[in-house]
Amino acid sequence: MPHTLLLVDDEEKVLEFMEPFLRQEGFQTVTAKTGKDALKAAKENKPELVVLDWMLPEMSGIDVCRELRKMSRMGIIMVTARTDETDKIIGLEVGADDYITKPFSLRELAARIRSVLRRMEGQQQFEETMRRGELTISEAQCRVWKRGEEIQLTPTELKLLLTLAAKPGIVYSRLQLLQGALDDDFLNDERTVDAHISHIRKKIEDDPSKPVYIQTVYGFGYRFGDRL
DSSP: OOOEEEEEOSOHHHHHHHHHHHHHTTOEEEEESSHHHHHHHHHHHOOSEEEEESOOSSSOHHHHHHHHHHHOOOEEEEEESOOOHHHHHHHHHTTOSEEEESSOOHHHHHHHHHHHHHHHHOOSOOOSEEEETTEEEETTTTEEEETTEEEOOOHHHHHHHHHHHHSTTOOEEHHHIIIIISOOSOOSOTHHHHHHHHHHHHHHOSSTTSOSSEEEETTTEEEEOSOO
16 A cells, blocks of 8 residues: 655645655655645644655744644654754754755655655564663554653654664664664765754653663764663
8 A cells, every 4th residue: 555645845836846756656645835734634644754844834844843743653754945954953853754955856855755664664673572671662562661651752763762772782883873773875964863862862861961771882873771
């Protein structure tokens, strides 16, 4: 069954640019031009992934992203004309799985969409349920609990956490996490990993400034604590 995509942009020309190509690539598509229409379309059509423009009338793409994250774990790719690194990190911090900067090629967009969908489907097999310290991580249910209280993670955050928690003490470089956990076809920004790790820490650590679960190995990458 084809994956359903929600394409959100206030410019008709951009939608006309994206939609025919993505349909040709085998996706079903739904479109929206405003933030409010995007939220309505997401509720009605339940897309697996949203391609979401940053600049929208009525409410920004960032605000829409926050609301979508409350609704489900659907994939979200932010589309932005902003090139500042801080702006990109903001998108990841509010729950986006990836971002793409205008102008972009349709082939790159399709590849990024498939990359996020693969993360969601989970090609790598993990323990069905992992217990790490006060965390319970269910790969089968795509859910995480701490002290019995459920923690909401995005598909990308969950894949990163699963990868690290599956092998406590093993150090992963940012490049390894991009290639493996994130399945990123565009290995040009290893700091994307840092943004996702920062967001995960805010959700699972008692004190994100002194992480116990996801530890930084300076000069190399990250590992999951093995003394929990």
